[in-house]
Amino acid sequence: MKLKIENLSKRYGAFDALKPTSLDVAEGEFLTLLGPSGSGKTTLLTMIAGLTPPNSGEIYINGRRATNEPAFYRDIGMVFQNYALFPHLSIAENLAFPLRMRKMPEADIRDRVKSMLEIISLPHVAERVPKELSGGQQQRVALARAMVYRPSIVLMDEPLGALDKNLREQMQIEIKHLHKRLKTTIIYVTHDQEEALAMSDRICLMNGGEIEQLAPPNEIYDRPSTVFAANFIGQSNIMAAGEVSDASGNVTPMQAGTRLMVRPEYVRVNADVVPAHHRTEATFIERINIGPTTRYFFKSASDRVLSALVLNAQAPHDIENGQRCILSWAASRSVEIKDVGT
Numbered sequence: 001m002k003l004k005i006e007n008l009s010k011r012y013g014a015f016d017a018l019k020p021t022s023l024d025v026a027e028g029e030f031l032t033l034l035g036p037s038g039s040g041k042t043t044l045l046t047m048i049a050g051l052t053p054p055n056s057g058e059i060y061i062n063g064r065r066a067t068n069e070p071a072f073y074r075d076i077g078m079v080f081q082n083y084a085l086f087p088h089l090s091i092a093e094n095l096a097f098p099l100r101m102r103k104m105p106e107a108d109i110r111d112r113v114k115s116m117l118e119i120i121s122l123p124h125v126a127e128r129v130p131k132e133l134s135g136g137q138q139q140r141v142a143l144a145r146a147m148v149y150r151p152s153i154v155l156m157d158e159p160l161g162a163l164d165k166n167l168r169e170q171m172q173i174e175i176k177h178l179h180k181r182l183k184t185t186i187i188y189v190t191h192d193q194e195e196a197l198a199m200s201d202r203i204c205l206m207n208g209g210e211i212e213q214l215a216p217p218n219e220i221y222d223r224p225s226t227v228f229a230a231n232f233i234g235q236s237n238i239m240a241a242g243e244v245s246d247a248s249g250n251v252t253p254m255q256a257g258t259r260l261m262v263r264p265e266y267v268r269v270n271a272d273v274v275p276a277h278h279r280t281e282a283t284f285i286e287r288i289n290i291g292p293t294t295r296y297f298f299k300s301a302s303d304r305v306l307s308a309l310v311l312n313a314q315a316p317h318d319i320e321n322g323q324r325c326i327l328s329w330a331a332s333r334s335v336e337i338k339d340v341g342t
């Protein structure tokens, strides 16, 4: 195990920024800490880095107890939103810096810097200073600098937060590429669920200083364990007991304290209901066209907003505001989730 965290916690006064938390990160894994503002992501990350002392618990890096080790000895690289390159040093010297700190021989430094510049497709900027590069290029250099000395683990705290959407998507690909090439273990903080879904081997969803769910992106999307997880990642339809029935009208049984969730892309509007389907009745309130798809919005019996995402080519016609509609979906797409964590 590359990183092992046992019952790690942090309090500020009477406030639990991180409740006792345990987590294992495998060698070469890309793990994302995802969660709303204030959920404890940065607190956990800075404790791993050795920048914030924990109140309790242990941190093991490569099996070595690192809980009280100073940051410098932990063999951890870090990348932040503001790339913090040294402005007066050339790009090559920026990349060489962590290697010089570690007293690597000059010839090896030259080779390592050259190959790193090739990996990030910027061999031509070696002699420039940071301000002669675009924001995206500077962030690429910052990523390379955090990885150039092959640290055991690289921590990234919202590294793409300052970039516009297009550049951010390009950089996501760039980071995945670096991850693949260098096989570094990466712990990545973001509050952007799409970024987490696109990049991670596993997502650690945080809520109120605790882990809400820890699972690969597909699993967390298809089988969120709580209402909070279902709402934070993707769009969801949440239904209460008694609101869902099968094709013959028998109410679907549900356990106490749970809800039924289905993603909007599985929901059909006024379509023929086949035996293996679940269905619910709802009142149509609005439609919004987004390029090739249309989202239909409804009010459920318990006054929740439900939605169906439909390709325009398959759109139901002639629905009027206030009309009662049958929403249906394959029963296998329904997930029973706990009504906690909201």
Ligand code: ATP
Residues within 6 Å of the ligand: 012, 016, 017, 035, 036, 037, 038, 039, 040, 041, 042, 043, 044, 191
């Ligand atoms: P964001 O996405 O906004 O960065 P986060 O999930 O990273 O949020 P943290 O920065 O870990 O959240 O903060 C968790 C909680 O701990 C917040 O409520 C924050 O106000 C509190 N907190 C963090 N640092 C301190 C501090 N030095 N003193 C007091 N409270 C703090």
